[in-house]
Amino acid sequence: MTDQLTRETVEPVVARARFDASGLLPAIIQQEGTKDVLMMGWMDAEALRRTLTEGRVTFWSRSRQEYWRKGDTSGHAQFVRAAALDCDDDVLLVTVEQLGAACHTGAHSCFEVDPLEPATASSSPSSGTTDPTGGPRA
Numbered sequence: 001m002t003d004q005l006t007r008e009t010v011e012p013v014v015a016r017a018r019f020d021a022s023g024l025l026p027a028i029i030q031q032e033g034t035k036d037v038l039m040m041g042w043m044d045a046e047a048l049r050r051t052l053t054e055g056r057v058t059f060w061s062r063s064r065q066e067y068w069r070k071g072d073t074s075g076h077a078q079f080v081r082a083a084a085l086d087c088d089d090d091v092l093l094v095t096v097e098q099l100g101a102a103c104h105t106g107a108h109s110c111f112e113v114d115p116l117e118p119a120t121a122s123s124s125p126s127s128g129t130t131d132p133t134g135g136p137r138a
Helices: 011-016 045-054
Strands: 025-031 037-043 058-061 066-069 078-085 092-098
Touching (some): 045 058, 045 066, 045 078
Antiparallel strands (some): 025 037, 058 066, 078 092
16 A cells, blocks of 8 residues: 655646646545445645645635635535546546535535436347437347
8 A cells, every 4th residue: 555645745646637728627526435426526736735635625616716625614524535536637536434415405415416317228239229319229
């Protein structure tokens, strides 16, 4: 196992991360244990540094133009348990211990608020599913 990241050792990770044109990186927040996807937030380089070295998830608020930590006002905090950049280094996955609700609406997950019912397809070639144009599958 590697040593925990510190302010002194985090810079190679920050340099590797591929931020978008606005200097932001999407961060997916996942519940430790259940693997529930709780929410998505944005991080700039400093928010990434803070998240990886302080043990609490820090985001950059695009609307308020300031840093915020989940739970500082609500008490519904996120404690970092693991983190990983994806294979392209342009998305961060943070596994957390979530205290209370993750969503500002009070829901456990931001993705429980408005569930959709998309069309689904079978992975079985003999299932008789239709092609994307709606016709029978050949």
